[in-house]
Amino acid sequence: MSNQGVTVHHGEEINNSTGVSNKKLLMWAFLGSDVMFFGTFIGTFMAYRNKSLNGPYPEDTLDIPITSVSTFVLLMSSLGVVLAVHYLKESKMGLAKFWLILVIIMGMIFMGFQVYEFTHFAHIGMTPQANLFGSTFFTLTSLHGAHVSLGILWLIFLLYNEYKGNLTSENAIDLELAGLYWHFVDIVWIIIFALLYLITAGDGVPPGGLPWTAGH
Amino acid sequence: MSILKDLFHYDGNGWWRIPKTEEAKANPKLEHPFGKFLGMSKDFLIFITSGKGHASPAYYWAIAIILGLITIVEVWWFDVEGLRYLLVPAMLFFSLVKFILVVAFFMHLRFDNKLYSNIFVTCMIIGVFIFSLFLVLSAFHGLGN
Amino acid sequence: MSSILGPKQFQIPRIFPRPMSHSGIWYWLGTVDHKKIGTMYGIVSFFWFIMGGIEALLIRVQLSQAENDIISPELYNQLFTMHGTTMVFLVVMPLSAAFFNWLIPLQIGARDVAFPRLNALSLWVFIFGSILMNISWFTGEAPNGGWFGYPPNSTIQFNPGNGMTFWVLGLNVLGVASIAAGLNFIVTIINMRAPGMTMMRMPVFTWMTFITSILIVLALPILGVAGIQMTGDRVYGTNFFNSEAGGDPIFWQHIFWLFGHPEVYILILPAMGIVSEILPTFARKPLFGYTFIVFSGAIIGFMGWFVWSHHMFTVGLGPAANTAFTLSTMLIAIPTGVKIFNWLATLWGGSIKFTTAMLFSIGFIAMFTIGGLSGVTHAVSPSDAQQQDTYYVVAHFHYVLFGGAIFAIFGGLYFWWPKFTGYMLNERLGILNFIIMMIGFNLQFAPMHWLGLDGMPRRIYTYAENMGWELSNLAATVGGFLIAFSVLIFIINVFISRRNKKLASGDPWDARTLEWSISSPPPHYNFVNIPQVEHIDDWWYKKYPELLEGSPKQTKSAKATVEDTSNVDESKIHLPDLSYYPLFVGIGLSIAALGVIYSYALVTIGLILVFWGCIGWSTEPVNEPHEKHH
Structure with a gap:
């Protein structure tokens, strides 16, 4: 029996050796790669913890209550994505759109908090140039923010397609991939929140560091 | 045994x-x-x-509520002066639990093909291993001073 | 990228029509065919090979005599920096990628890689990234901080100008290309195998590609982060490596070698795969210990993560760390040794045919063993303290990277050239090429061992007259020109063979793996019928089934013949259409990177190009609707 007519469907779910989706495999491998990306930044941050020579130090800057709120928003947006995927698979388009819109809004709220936080820090003199804490903190959180922004753009693009009728239960995998990405960004924030905020927030003047008072 | x-x-x-x-x-x-x-x-x-109930929204809601509760406990722990000395291990533990909950249930690793878990876990193991080693080196061998 | 495959096809308006022709420049710019992409990888990286070679020759000319002043110290710094960077990132990695692209789909019995357009993206990002890095020559400020860019020598305070910024941005752009390619090949190898091709039936080259891809995907992000931090320090005034603010230059060394040591296995594992394909073909017996070779490769890939500090024995990590890394480094020599003995055992008792490809592979084993042994001598941290930053180290890594990777790549070129092009390379010129390269190589790099042990430091632009180093350095220079001559012979060989066109059959070497079961060069759809795989070296046992029944040698003539493509209904096989979006994303990324140096306007333009390319890409159907059959 000749299989001359067999077509190659690239990026689709058939004709492969393990029975898993090519795209989803790509996404997981990419997330594995992103683990190393954020891992290096987090490693940098931890290695340089308490090594700044001048202020402002974490205890002068970090504001846990505000960040807790934005953390909570991002955590709940993860629930939104998983529900959006669920309803899309069941072809409940109204609910799927509702949750997707909510996720996008929550992502934007999170970014709003970050913008507020960054301007506030800059106002009291903590910039990427100020000290080691500033350098490590800003690179890590701003690249996480870049990931969130990219995720928001991706979700908006999918939402647009949902309204156009292009995104249906048949290709729910496209939303599922965006969801995987979104959850990953969320777990990175879970770790950032624990390490960069909760653990670090009490750090004062390290040995050898100059004291710092606001207004310098 | x-x-x-x-x-x-x-x-x-x-x-x-x-x-x-x-x-x-x-x-x-x-x-x-x-x-x-x-x-x-x-x-x-x-x-x-x-x-x-894996396929039911109630299940996802339950996971989300657990995640939210853990976050509240984290922030509470941070605020209690008497628990500060255990802050680092506690935060590592809580964020690990949250990490596992999101990866296993929201990202479906627990119910999906094992291949995905293998890929992700391999990357996690190598990442965690080398960066811990790196932190140990930098802590004990004079990185910075 | 998601591609929306819903009921109503939605596309953003096109600025240019989708390229549809199957010839001409537009075809090459828009191609998603893994064979064309592999060819372009090969040509571009061979061009950089010549450029890197010219840089090396200039270095050798300068060092040929004591107190030479042909080249200024500043230019000398730029030359050795760009020589190293070019050879690692623009030559060995992409030349390996050319082989990946050409061979992986053929070896696993697929019609293309899993994501053809992503594959095109890797190519274009690589090409424009390599151009970005080399533009710096025209600004007069080429990178000059060494291929590892150690601070403080590479920080803005001590190295003003744009040179190292070009270097670090170029590496970041190239990293994107490598990661995209690595992800693509991981998915391809896991998911696109022909029916019956289990993991343990894959050719060794495919296995090594798989392990290399995993290393690429995990190691390059670390370099990306190092690059972002270095860019931050140089352009935006952050403090990562600024010791005035408490930053630590040693920290860069850690991060760079966390990437850099897996990187050396990224360079050598594909070469090991190539050799493992050539040796059994010309020894006419199966690879000895297939499973051992595969698992040693995997163990090398894993252990390669835990040895990075052996590059830093002399920075003062303390005795405990030095001992631990000495041990782990010596341990990693074991799986490598296992491979060498397996290759030797493959040769043992075979009826060996000394073709050019075979000679290069045997040369690989010998040279790589020498390089590996000198590697073990600086795995021992006390003896490394003597060798650090001397020419001994230069000798070591040229023995493993030139005597190893480049020899294997040349062997692979001679071996697979008939498959790539459809005609044979001239064997007589090939053997001449091998002999001259072998002599030149040893003449150039063997003297560096004793130069180094005698104390000649690396990266110096000249040396005093009475050091007794003149003769060895002169020999090395002569050797360098011999290597250049042998590469010239290769180029001449290509042109002569192209003119004389001794056509190759589909299976000119009577080889073992699936790529030889189709015509040379392969049709654009590769396999007429996707093969059904039953054994390791499936094609070999399809040809000589009596070998499976215990016959010691093939007794009958080949049973299977190369696939006939004369009456294939091509309209029934369809492959993805061309796409120009990967090209634009590649251009956009490089423009954005250039903008980091020059102006935010360029960054904006670049990012808009990337964004437009991504949206266009993800809304573009794989095949144009009017072409759809059934």
């Missing part, structure tokens, strides 16, 4: 395998003095992770 096996969920197929369905629970039942307690906690684990 059998206590050890129960503790680490040795079900005849492997360690740490919490059965994915009610039907796949260990048989025969646990017999030693701790058996009842261990059995109950294991049943509870199976119940919450078995995918009973």
Whole structure:
């Protein structure tokens, strides 16, 4: 029996050796790669913890209550994505759109908090140039923010397609991939929140560091 | 030995395998003095992770509520002066739990093809291993001063 | 990228029509065919090979005599920096990628890689990234901080100008290309195998590609982060490596070698795969210990993560760390040794044919063993303290990277050239090429061992007259020109063979793996019928089934013949259409990177190009609707 007519469907779910989706495999491998990306930044941050020579130090800057709120928003947006995927698979388009819109809004709220936080820090003199804490903190959180922004753009693009009728239960995998990405960004924030905020927030003047008072 | 096996969920197929369905629970039942307690906690684990209602939104809501509660505990822990000395291990533990909850249930690794888990876990192991090693080196071997 | 495959096809308006022709420049710019992409990888990286070679020759000319002043110290710094960077990132990695592209789909019995357009993206990002890095020559400020860019020598305080910024941005752009390619090949190898091709039936080259891809995907992000931090320090005034603010230059060394040591296995594992394909073909017996070779490769890939600090024995990590890394480094020699003995055992008792490809592979084993042994001598941290930053190290890594990777790549070129092009390379010129390269190589790099042990430091632009180093350095220079001559012979060989066109059959070497079961060059759809695989070296046993029944040698003539493509209904096989979006994303990325140096306007333009390319890409159907059959 000749299989001359067999077509190659690239990026689709058939004709492969393990029975898993090519795209989803790509996404997981990419997330594995992103683990190393954020891992290096987090490693940098931890290695340089308490090594700044001048202020402002974490205890002068970090504001846990505000960040807790934005953390909570991002955590709940993860629930939104998983529900959006669920309803899309069941072809409940109204609910799927509702949750997707909510996720996008929550992502934007999170970014709003970050913008507020960054301007506030800059106002009291903590910039990427100020000290080691500033350098490590800003690179890590701003690249996480870049990931969130990219995720928001991706979700908006999918939402647009949902309204156009292009995104249906048949290709729910496209939303599922965006969801995987979104959850990953969320777990990175879970770790950032624990390490960069909760653990670090009490750090004062390290040995050898100059004291710092606001207004310098 | 059998206590050890129960503790680490040795079900005849492997360690740490919490059965994915009610039907796949260990048989025969646990017999030693701790058996009842261990059995109950294991049943509870199976119940919450078995995918009973895996496909229902209520299940996702339950996970999200647990995640939210853990976050509240984290922030509370940070605020209590008397618990500060345990802050680092506690935060590592809580963020690990949250990490596992999101990866296993929101990202479906627990119910998806094992290939995805293998890929992701390999990357996690290498990442965690080398960056811990790096932090140890930088802590003990004069990085910075 | 998601591609929306819903009921109503939605596309953003096109600025240019989708290229549809199957010839001409537009075809090459828009191609998603893994064979064309592999060819372009090969040509571009061979061009950089010549450029890197010219840089090396200039270095050798300068060092040929004591107190030479042909080249200024500043230019010398730029030359050795760009020589190293070019050879690692623009030559060995992409030349390996050319082989990946050409061979992986053929060896696993697929019609293309899993994501053809992503594959095109890797190519274009690589090409524009390599151009970005080399633009710096025209600004007069080429990178000059060494291929590892150690601070403080590479920080803005001590190295003003744009040179190292070009370097670090170029590496970041190239990293994107490598990661995209690595992800693509991981998915391809896991998911696109022909029916029956289990993991343990894959050719060794495919296995090594798989392990290399995993290393690429995990190691390059670390370099990316190092690059972002270095860019931050140089352009935006952050403090990562600024010791005035408490930053630590040693920290860069850690991060760079966390990437850099897996990187050396990224360079050598594909070469090991190539050799493992050539040796059994010309020894006419199966590879000895297939499973051992595969698992040693995997163990090398894993252990390669835990040895990075052996590059830093002399920075003062303390005795405990030095001992631990000495041990782990010596341990990693074991799986490598296992491979060498397996290759030797493959040769043992075979009826060996000394073709050019075979000679290069045997040369690889010998040279790589020498390089590996000198590597073990600086795995021992006390002896490394003597060798650090001397020419001994230069000798070591040229023995493993030139004597290893480049020899294997040349062997692979001679071996697979008939498959790539459809005609044979001239064997006589090939053997001449091998002999001259072998002599030149040893003449150039063997003297560096004793130069180094005698104390000649690396990266110096000249040396005093009475050091007794003149003769060895002169020999090395002569050797360098011999290597250049041998590469010239290769180029001449290509042109002569192209003119004389001794056509190759589909299976000119009577080889073992699936790529030889189709015509040379392969049709654009590769396999008429996707093969059904039953054994390791499936094609070999399809040809000589009596070998499976215990016959010691093939007794009958080949049973299977190369696939006939004369009456294939091509309209029934369809492959993805061309796409120009990967090209634009590649251009956009490089423009954005250039903008980091020059102006935010360029960054904006670049990012808009990338964004437009991504949206266009993800809304573009794989095949144009009017072409759809059934």
